[in-house]
Amino acid sequence: MSHASDNVVIGKIGAPHGVKGWVKIHSFTQQQDGVFSYQPWVVGERTVEVEQWRVQGNAFVAKLVDVDSREAVDALKNFEIEVAATLLPDLGEDEFYWRDLKGMRVVNLSGYDLGLVQEVFNTGANDVLQVKANPKDAFGQRERLIPFVFDQVINKVDTEEKVITVDWDPGF
Known part of the structure; x- marks a missing residue:
């Protein structure tokens, strides 16, 4: 919205x-x-x-x-x-601005909640999601840096539900 x-x-x-x-x-x-x-x-x-x-x-x-x-x-x-x-131009169906990703929940393919997107930045090689983990993260992670690479890591970005689904091991 x-x-x-x-x-x-x-x-x-x-x-x-x-x-x-x-x-x-x-x-x-x-x-x-x-x-x-x-x-x-x-x-x-x-x-x-x-x-x-x-x-x-x-x-x-x-x-x-x-x-x-x-x-x-x-x-x-x-x-x-x-x-x-x-x-700015209107976006196509599968397009979004980086700012729209902030605050979105990140879950992996098995439904584990990895946390919320704090920031999106570019490392030169690719874009990266900085994800702040939940305080009671089962893997003891405070934050995760997840490459924003479609098909390899990023499975789906649901702007309606505000959820990004990733193929990512919660231990990382």
Whole structure:
């Protein structure tokens, strides 16, 4: 169930680039330059628009409207870039956003409750579910890191029931 007021994190503001208000941008979108397709950005308490952007080495730099100095960039540094969820394309039947996985229950094929998804992150090799185990976990686990790899580990993601079924040994 999504709310119209929901924001989605699509990137992060990095270090200043030069002295004229340009800033490094870390993109979390699948197409790296997709971060610039959705605007305005919500950064901390501010709403900002991108005046222009370009590729710089293996990263992006952007000039934000009314951010004209290194000091102005410093005030935004390390903030997440959010956009209204309504700006993002509607998803197909078996698609979901990472944020939708947070809080979902993770169970293995034999029905063992492995815990709740705390975070989803990318290791470079693949996406990983960080699952916080129940306090009384029978295997003494506090958390599990489960590779988010369909067919090998991930069996089913049920967004209605908020359950992810995995082929995973609870001892790990």
